[in-house]
Amino acid sequence: xxxxxxxxxxxxxxxxxxxxxxxxxxxxxxxxxxxxxxxxxxxxxxxxxxxxxxxxxxxxxxxxxxxxxxxxxxxxxxxxxxxxxxxxxxxxxxxxxxxxxxxxxxxxxxxxxxxxxxxxxxxxxxxxxxxxxxxxxxxxxxxxxxxxxxxxxxxxxxxxxxxxxxxxxxxxxxxxxxxxxxxxxxxxxxxxxxxxxxxxxxxxxxxxxxxxxxxxxxxxxxxxxxxxxxxxxxxxxxxxxxxxxxxxxxxxxxxxxxxxxxxxxxxxxxxxxxxxxxxxxxxxxxxxxxxxxxxxxxxxxxxxx
Amino acid sequence: xxxxxxxxxxxxxxxxxxxxxxxxxxxxxxxxxxxxxxxxxxxxxxxxxxxxxxxxxxxxxxxxxxxxxxxxxxxxxxxxxxxxxxxxxxxxxxxxxxxxxxxxxxxxxxxxxxxxxxxxxxxxxxxxxxxxxxxxxxxxxxxxxxxxxxxxxxxxxxxxxxxxxxxxxxxxxxxxxxxxxxxxxxxxxxxxxxxxxxxxxxxxxxxxxxxxxxxxxxxxxxxxxxxxxxxxxxxxxxxxxxxxxxxxxxxxxxxxxxxxxxxxxxxxxxxxxxxxxxxxxxxxxxxxxxxxxxxxxxxxxxxxxxxxxxxxxxxxxxxxxxxxxxxxxxxxxxxxxxxxxxxxxxxxxxxxxxxxxxxxxxxxxxxxxxxxxxxxxxxxxxxxxxxxxxxxxxxxxxxxxxxxxxxxxxxxxxxxxxxxxxxxxxxxxxxxxxxxxxxxxxxxxxxxxxxxxxxxxxxxxxxxxxxxxxxxxxxxxxxxxxxxxxxxxxxxxxxxxxxxxxxxxxxxxxxxxxxxxxxxxxxxxxxxxxxxxxxxxxxxxxxxxxxxxxxxxxxxxxxxxxxxxxxxxxxxxxxxxxxxxxxxxxxxxxxxxxxxxxxxxxxxxxxxxxxxxxxxxxxxxxxxxxxxx
Numbered sequence: 001x002x003x004x005x006x007x008x009x010x011x012x013x014x015x016x017x018x019x020x021x022x023x024x025x026x027x028x029x030x031x032x033x034x035x036x037x038x039x040x041x042x043x044x045x046x047x048x049x050x051x052x053x054x055x056x057x058x059x060x061x062x063x064x065x066x067x068x069x070x071x072x073x074x075x076x077x078x079x080x081x082x083x084x085x086x087x088x089x090x091x092x093x094x095x096x097x098x099x100x101x102x103x104x105x106x107x108x109x110x111x112x113x114x115x116x117x118x119x120x121x122x123x124x125x126x127x128x129x130x131x132x133x134x135x136x137x138x139x140x141x142x143x144x145x146x147x148x149x150x151x152x153x154x155x156x157x158x159x160x161x162x163x164x165x166x167x168x169x170x171x172x173x174x175x176x177x178x179x180x181x182x183x184x185x186x187x188x189x190x191x192x193x194x195x196x197x198x199x200x201x202x203x204x205x206x207x208x209x210x211x212x213x214x215x216x217x218x219x220x221x222x223x224x225x226x227x228x229x230x231x232x233x234x235x236x237x238x239x240x241x242x243x244x245x246x247x248x249x250x251x252x253x254x255x256x257x258x259x260x261x262x263x264x265x266x267x268x269x270x271x272x273x274x275x276x277x278x279x280x281x282x283x284x285x286x287x288x289x290x291x292x293x294x295x296x297x298x299x300x301x302x303x304x305x
Numbered sequence: 306x307x308x309x310x311x312x313x314x315x316x317x318x319x320x321x322x323x324x325x326x327x328x329x330x331x332x333x334x335x336x337x338x339x340x341x342x343x344x345x346x347x348x349x350x351x352x353x354x355x356x357x358x359x360x361x362x363x364x365x366x367x368x369x370x371x372x373x374x375x376x377x378x379x380x381x382x383x384x385x386x387x388x389x390x391x392x393x394x395x396x397x398x399x400x401x402x403x404x405x406x407x408x409x410x411x412x413x414x415x416x417x418x419x420x421x422x423x424x425x426x427x428x429x430x431x432x433x434x435x436x437x438x439x440x441x442x443x444x445x446x447x448x449x450x451x452x453x454x455x456x457x458x459x460x461x462x463x464x465x466x467x468x469x470x471x472x473x474x475x476x477x478x479x480x481x482x483x484x485x486x487x488x489x490x491x492x493x494x495x496x497x498x499x500x501x502x503x504x505x506x507x508x509x510x511x512x513x514x515x516x517x518x519x520x521x522x523x524x525x526x527x528x529x530x531x532x533x534x535x536x537x538x539x540x541x542x543x544x545x546x547x548x549x550x551x552x553x554x555x556x557x558x559x560x561x562x563x564x565x566x567x568x569x570x571x572x573x574x575x576x577x578x579x580x581x582x583x584x585x586x587x588x589x590x591x592x593x594x595x596x597x598x599x600x601x602x603x604x605x606x607x608x609x610x611x612x613x614x615x616x617x618x619x620x621x622x623x624x625x626x627x628x629x630x631x632x633x634x635x636x637x638x639x640x641x642x643x644x645x646x647x648x649x650x651x652x653x654x655x656x657x658x659x660x661x662x663x664x665x666x667x668x669x670x671x672x673x674x675x676x677x678x679x680x681x682x683x684x685x686x687x688x689x690x691x692x693x694x695x696x697x698x699x700x701x702x703x704x705x706x707x708x709x710x711x712x713x714x715x716x717x718x719x720x721x722x723x724x725x726x727x728x729x730x731x732x733x734x735x736x737x738x739x740x741x742x743x744x745x746x747x748x749x750x751x752x753x754x755x756x757x758x759x760x761x762x763x764x765x766x767x768x769x770x771x772x773x774x775x776x777x778x779x780x781x782x783x784x785x786x787x788x789x790x791x792x793x794x795x796x797x798x799x800x801x802x803x804x805x806x807x808x809x810x811x812x813x814x815x816x817x818x819x820x821x822x823x824x825x826x827x828x829x830x831x832x833x834x835x836x837x838x839x840x841x842x843x844x845x846x847x848x849x850x851x852x853x854x855x856x857x858x859x860x861x862x863x864x865x866x867x868x869x870x871x872x873x874x875x876x877x878x879x880x881x882x883x884x885x886x887x888x889x890x891x892x893x894x895x896x897x898x899x900x901x902x903x904x905x906x907x908x909x910x911x912x913x914x915x916x917x918x919x920x921x922x923x924x925x926x927x928x929x930x931x932x933x934x
Contacts, residue, residue: 097339111339198340227339237333240341247341247348248333255347262343 013124048076084148084189085126085133087119088181090222092139093168093241094198099226111222114286114293115194116162118220121294122192123158127151132189135161138177140170142184171242174199178206182213191215194284196222197270204273211277218280221270225287228263230256313380323373327366361927368924375917379910384432392433393491394451396481397423400474400498401442403814403879405467407499407521407609416467418517419497426495427458437484438462441477441496443470443815443853447484468853469612470815471876474502478509500884518882522551524575524606525613525880529873531588531600531810533621533646541620543585545602549575550881557606561585563620564599565833588620597869598622599857613880617832617857617871619810624866625649626802627665631658632672637785641794648798660684667802673778682742682763687771687801694774696734696759703731703776706752715749716800717760717773721792723750726784731777734759760800771801811871817851818870823863830856830872838867 052061052072060074095112108114119135126133132150135158137143146161174195181191191210197203197219210217232251239246249255267283274281282300284293308314338344405416423438430436430453438449438458449461474496485492494511496502499518506512528546533539549555556574560567569585588600598620606614628650630638642650651666655674663669663686675693678684708723734756736746743763748756759774784790812818820826825845830852839859852858858870874880 094339097337100336196339198342200340200342224339230338232336235331235333237335238338238341238344239335241337241339245341246335247344249344249348258347259343262346266343 049073050076083126083129083131084185084187085123085131086181086185086189086191087123087133087135088138088177088191088193088195089115089119089135089162089165090139090172090193090195091137091143091165091168092170092172092198094172094196095222096168097224097227097241099224100231108224108285108287111196111224111286112165114284114290115220115222116165117290118222118284118294119192119194120158120162121290124152124155127155127158133158136181137166138174138181139166139168140173140177142177142180172199173201174203175201175206175209178209182209182215188214189216190218192218192220194220194222196224203270207273207277207279211279216280219270219274219282221267221281221283223267223283223285225285229260232256309382309384310380313377313382316377316380320370320373323369324366327369361930365924365927368920368927372917372920372924375913375920379913379917381910383909383913392431392435393493394485394488395426395430395434395436395493395495396439396484397426397436398439398441398474398477398481398494398496398498399423399448399465400496401440401465401467402472403467403469403612403874403876404518404610404882405499406469406612407518407523407882408611409517409519409521409609414467415499415518419499419515420462420465422497422515422517424459424462427455427462430455430458437481439477439481439484440465441474441498442468442472443851444472445477445480447480451484451488468814469855469872469874470813470853471874471879472815474498474505475508478505478512482509499882520884521609521882522549522553522555523608523610523613523880523882524549524551524555524557524604525610525877526602526604526616526873527580527613527875527877527880528582529600529602529616529618529811529875531618531620534587539589541588543588543600543602543618545583545585545616546580547573547575547583547604548580548877548880549577550877550883551608552577552883554579555606555608557604559583560603560605561588562601562603563588564596565601596620596622597857599869600871609882610880612855613874615855616873616875617811617855618873619857619869619871621810626667626799627651628798628802629653629658629662629666629669630672631655631669631674633674635672635780637779637790638670638672638794641791642798644791645795645798648795660686663688668798670798681737681744685765685767685770687803688773689797689801690772690774692732692775692778694732694734694759694776696737696756696774698733698735700733703733703752703755705729706731706755706757706777708750708757709753710748710751712747712749715747715760717758717793717797718749719792719796721789721796722787723789723793726782726787726789728752728757728777728782728784730781731755731757734774734776769803771803773797773801809870811873812852813876814852814855814872814874817849819849820847820860821862825861826850826870827859827861828852830854830858832856 049062049065050073052074056074060076062073062075065071065073089112091112095115096110098107098110109117123133123135127149130150132148133146133154134148135146137145143166146157149157172195174197193207195203199206207217207219230251235248235250237246237248271281271283273279399416399419401416405414405419407415409415409418427436432453435451435453436449436458437447437451438461440446440448448465449458452458478494478496481494485494492511493513494509495513495515496505497515497517499516501516502512502514506514525548526545527548528544530544531541533541543561545559545561547559554574554576556572558570558572560570562568568588571583573581573583575581600618600620602616602618604614608614625647626649628642628648630642630650630652631654632638632652633655639652642648653662658671658674658676660676660678663684666686668687668689670689671691671693673692675690675695675697679688679695681695706728708726708728711718711721711723713721731752736748736756736759737744743765744761745763746759746761748759750756750758755776757776759776761772763770779785779790784793809818818826825847827839828844828846828850829839832855845861850858852870852872855872855874858872860868860870862868
């Protein structure tokens with residue numbers, strides 16, 4: 001999303017406005033908003049009764065109960081508060097990698113582009129629901145964030161942030177980045193991680209760290225079909241984009257089949273890991289049309305309602 | 306071990322190239338990938354087998370070097386040269402005489418049976434046991450020198466066929482011994498013929514005789530001859546001899562045809578072993594226009610050998626020379642020319658004679674006449690001058706000259722005996738010097754320094770021009786009273802007429818014919834008068850010719866009509882098939898252990914090439930495994 005995404009037309013945005021980001025937990029908010037909280041407040045949603053004490057607003061007295069029981073009881077309403085939603089976008093070199101052009105000559109957008117578009121969509125939904133939204137880049141470390149924003153009017157700020165990813169430096173350090181994030185944030189809320197999870201040190205420790213820090217985590221696993229089913233053949237020198245490490249292989253069908261089995265095992269492990277820990281997990285192929293990805297895949301992943 | 310193609314060793318210089326190619330690293334295409342995590346996990350297992358991989362790569366190099374060396378070895382054509390001396394050499398003598406054409410049971414000729422056996426034996430030829438093939442017929446020939454190549458021997462065997470000539474086998478056995486003399490190791494001579502050869506077997510104890518024939522009855526024409534009748538040279542009589550070489554009497558018909566047309570047919574009956582002479586007394590030689598004179602006799606019987614049931618002959622076809630006698634009257638000459646059946650002469654007085662007439666005759670005899678207009682070299686025709694000659698000298702006549710010198714080899718003096726000839730007088734002649742118009746002169750008869758007979762010859766565009774000059778009038782000598790006179794005159798007239806050396810009418814197959822200097826013979830026999838004559842170009846034979854087939858052969862000579870030559874077998878030894886022995890097992894001829902079919906004796910290059918092929922297959926499999934693991 002290094003240029004203005006043309007997919008955000010008004011029709012799509014109006015569809016996004018009808019959606020909201022799901023949170024299984026109730027977090028303490030700072031401002032009145034449209035999201036339930038543990039606090040009682042002034043919303044229309046009934047929460048409980050309590051005995052009247054001096055100083056209570058007489059408009060909250062339930063006069064029907066007073067008529068039947070001759071007691072002054074005050075109706076308590078839920079306090080609808082805002083929610084902090086953080087988007088952690090992996091900007092490592094592996095996210096910028098694009099598979100060599102297939103024989104058909106077409107090439108999907110990079111994983112980073114796909115991640116930015118998804119983040120923009122979700123951020124718009126959050127902003128529309130008056131949640132506080134923040135976006136962060138990470139790679140070899142946690143990089144600059146956008147700053148908390150609230151309200152649809154701040155969407156241009158989101159787009160501006162996504163247009164300027166940090167330069168690709170170093171290899172992915174997932175755990176270090178998440179640890180920094182957990183230490184830096186004092187308020188807990190929803191965390192969307194958009195990454196390919198390709199960290200040789202693993203992603204598990206990082207996710208556990210966030211989970212223990214009481215964040216509600218959603219992992220959007222961004223993938224490129226070219227790394228799931230590589231179109232390779234012959235004697236090759238494979239060079240990793242992050243570390244520039246090289247490996248010589250002779251690609252042939254049996255080897256590619258074993259590679260695909262290895263990738264499938266990795267994906268299955270990631271899904272199982274998230275499921276066991278109550279972490280939302282969705283695979284987002286950059287080859288899937290963006291609108292379908294947002295409106296269908298994320299819904300099915302119970303990230304949106 | 307010796308190498309037949311040692312130049313292949315130069316390719317050994319290619320070994321460093323193979324090693325260099327092996328050391329060169331494979332250029333791999335660089336491809337950027339998002340991560341190597343998965344590739345490293347996959348290849349982790351392969352790394353465990355890295356040592357084995359390196360060993361396998363080394364094995365590939367060794368295999369490639371071995372394949373290269375094997376191919377070089379095959380190219381160098383190694384042979385077990387020093388082992389050959391300890392092997393055995395075999396000479397097969399294949400009988401190709403006429404009798405080998407006799408049919409055996411199964412409609413197979415004796416020669417075909419012999420050839421079949423030779424072909425099966427050729428399969429056993431190896432580098433250690435080479436085989437040579439000799440054909441024995443009218444003449445012996447080495448058909449295949451010592452070789453272990455079955456294919457080339459079979460190709461020669463396919464081309465071989467028996468001749469129509471008789472022959473003897475002893476010279477072929479001697480030729481086989483000559484071939485074997487230079488070879489070490491064991492020697493074998495196998496004669497494949499139709500009958501046992503006890504005399505040869507006694508003379509050559511190492512000779513093995515394989516008989517492929519069985520006793521057969523046969524009838525044959527053993528003689529066919531023609532000659533003109535004395536009282537009519539245009540008519541010939543024909544003599545035919547037939548013989549029954551069987552154990553039972555036969556009967557049949559003897560047919561005689563001329564140029565393909567049946568002249569006569571006579572039934573005959575012959576007892577066992579009997580012969581019969583038959584005479585056909587009046588065969589018209591020149592009755593037919595353009596007749597070739599092909600006379601063919603045929604026996605209408607079915608026997609083992611069809612070859613001798615047919616005989617060919619030629620009728621003598623006289624072509625009399627046209628001679629003009631210019632004379633005031635010469636009784637001796639007139640009678641002599643009239644008596645010669647080969648001469649048709651005309652008589653003319655000197656007054657009626659013109660020199661332009663000479664070109665219409667083969668020879669002109671000028672009896673004491675010399676036209677004033679006659680010029681040497683300017684007048685066409687062949688002339689015989691008597692007494693008045695262009696060479697006369699204005700000197701007194703020679704009185705009673707003695708014949709002191711004769712050239713008996715001159716055609717004019719053939720069989721002429723001039724002893725005791727008395728000449729009353731003769732004109733002195735002067736032998737001219739060699740002239741610029743091409744005349745060459747001889748003096749076949751001389752009296753001291755004086756030539757009594759001068760002959761001259763020169764080449765012209767139309768052929769030879771000849772003349773003869775006799776220095777005396779025969780009437781002034783006693784020559785007409787001697788037998789030499791008709792011979793001298795007839796020889797001279799025929800020599801003047803351009804008579805060529807006589808070509809025999811018929812010879813036997815296998816007999817060598819010496820051709821004249823300008824004669825050519827077409828080497829393929831013609832048996833049907835309907836066939837066209839052979840073309841002027843082609844494999845014409847000059848000098849000597851030995852026919853191996855019966856039939857008529859065309860002899861061409863410039864300026865003359867084509868002549869024919871009849872060739873026949875006419876051999877009682879070839880026609881008598883009763884001496885054959887029952888067939889004996891061919892395997893018994895070959896000694897035990899002769900069959901060398903061991904792999905080691907096959908050509909080594911084939912084994913080397915096969916090994917190279919197998920190893921290259923193994924190397925390809927290793928390479929494929931390496932790529933797919």
